[in-house]
Amino acid sequence: MAGKEEKHNSGQGNSELMRQYTESPEMQQQLYRKTLWVVVFSQILGGAGLAAGVTVGALLAQDMFGDASFAGIPTALFTLGSAGGAYLVGKLSQKFGRRPGLAAGFFIGGAGAVGVILSAVADNIVMLLISLLFYGAGTATNLLSRYAGTDLASSKQRGKAISIAMVATTFGAFAGPNLVGVMGRFAESISIPALAGPFILAAAAYFTAALVLFLFLRPDPLLVAQAVANKKELDDKVLNKSAADIPAINSRGVFLGATVMVITQIVMVAIMTMTPVHMGNHGHSLSAVGMVISIHITAMYLPSLLTGVLVDKIGRTAMVIAAGATLLSAGTVAALAPGGSLPMLVLALALLGLGWNFGLISGTALIVDSTLPEARAKTQGTVDVLVALSGAAGGMLSGMVVAGYSFSTLSFGGGFLALLLIPVVVWSLGHSNAKTARSS
Template identity: 55%
Template sequence: MHTEVLSEQQQRKLYKRTLWIIITSQIFGGAGLAAGVTVGALLAKDMMESDAIAGLPTALFTLGSALAAFSIGAISHKRGRRIGLATGFFIGTIGALGVIYAAAIDSIVLLFSSLFLYGAGTATNLQARYAGTDLATPTTRGKAISLAMVFTTIGAVTGPNLVAPTGRMADSIGLPTLTGPFILAAVAYGLAGVIIFFLLKPDPLLVARTIETKTQVTTESTEKRPLIYLGAIVMIVTQVIMVAIMTMTPIHMTHHGHSLSAVGLVIGMHIGAMYLPSLVTGALVDKFGRSVMIIASSVTLFLSGVIGTFSPADSLLSITIALTLLGVGWNFGLISGTALIIDGTTLKTRAKVQGTTDVSIAVFGASAGLLSGVFMSMSSFGTLAFVGGVIGFILLPVLYWATNKTRS
């Protein structure tokens, strides 16, 4: 079925085409994921009238993304990236629509269940980065991950900064103001799903497997477990730190008099920092190695925590710098960790391992989102930021262990 792509020239052509399809879908996917990050906690706070559960929305859509990550990985393993990714985006669309309806009828139960489904879009947006690497060579994997992620920046930065205008649009049609970003999310996820379903043909993962079989490539015949474990731990730790601090930032800012537009600006800068560095991060990962970028992630996360700890609560500039560094540290960790997962797996098991890894990332992220509200209500945002920065240093001994295991 895929014999037409076996020549090197045709493989390169398909690789480039696949990247452009993933890039286009990521633009819309980025806009979709920004809604829950920006106003999810505020919406729950308004409906529940409690700060302690403000982290619950993030926990719910992160748990939803965990289930979705497992499902997308399993579907992709059996039927390819196209069906797996399209299914995830469409479920995310249903979740966003559910959030809108839940807020309109003031139903907490429907809100929470819809946020769970909405998480499928987040998981799909992240898993799309793997599709860009299926036809990449070992020396261009970091760059492939970057190209698949970087265009998420357009949607991810635009989304939070559309909080005010989408809110006014929601008001004009009789919906609660904070549902505006979820209207954007429903449209964005739906478009991303349509693009993947109709354009991602032939499927890059299925093609890569066919190429491997027909050319009898055996260079990646065995899994390298230390690399897989290291990649997973790096992504889990960076996700925990990022989710915990990011989730409480809107609450912290509104408590100290910052406007909704200011919250949107800070979260937009943060999400931009999560994805925009991908322009160079992938090339750095390929050139200097995974280990160097893991160290860079650890240091950047620590600096973010320190600045967040000592920033005056009314300083928009300080909180913006802290959240920007948080995004950059997460980016370094995600791309280097993703590259390690790909390095350590074979095409036969890759989709399944990737799905399982993203489940772990999502579960730990959900726990961080849920506990962050409780933690901050018992202490402060500054303490939360400092603890997050310190946790970033866990990456260094793990890196040392994995390096020694790989050499032995």
């Protein structure tokens, strides 16, 4: 009886807290700012975790398989795993809130990183492949965390909120690849293969991120946003406003945002995956590979603050076009760069990261614009599943293309694929203009 009464009182307390938030825009803004701080800290940790697989995943597979044509498999697998992770985190978040969903995703990713370490020690390829799938859940969660900051953001704050979450990833993502040598030596000192060393860092980072989110992401921003939306809907019905009839999902806007993120993900993953192998074939050291990848990841996240402002100020579609042009430039430079030219490879991978940044933030903003809280987390998770699957395809095919043709062919193909973003945007603008004309 005492347990039931305590649970009942706890439920009443939660209901009272939600009522206070729904009636106080000031409390909503305070929670918005607090959520951003929690997300920022978890993103720093998540960035360090994801950098391990990006930097040495292909090299570890090449070493264990003994064949460069399999080098794209790790990226494909942990990206495929991130698809499952995105679906799981999206479902959990929609039903129970961001806190349990994101914490579970990072925990699974940490477990996967531990599995990679054990498989390297045992030289067990089957265990490696399975572990990479679980490791991918951390990658998905790191990306899905960006949505948590937008739950209580206004339409004019969304680009900035996404960018703050993403720029935080820069700190961990930049440090991760630059610690490859240090973690490799540490791993060897405890009888673990050097290439598995970065996954020790990944495991610690993902487990800590899970703990931070579980302990501090309270009250849950998505649950508060849902309560605010429900109150607004009831108020609109009382006042007989048509706003209450707005659908929870704008399918065309979701399609546009998803297409933008899918194309940018394919291009980025394909070229990035094979760059370490391409550099290794031309005599570059592991430290040089780590530097190039760290610059690439920095370019993926560090410009986010500026990108977020541009997305809010000049619009989503303008930044989508910028993404296509930048990715084309990246592919062209990578294709034409001599294999031994470190500066040219740095430039190509920096442009690749920047183009991905433009595409991801503008696409994310389009998804948030096109959904209401009652369907937002589930839709976001579903879209990120598509993004992850496209990345898995890009990673898997990249090794085959390079083995069958060349790194230049892969780079040129990726650059021209990015040009598809421009007709997609033109189609979207044409539809919007036609719809406006019909309504006027």
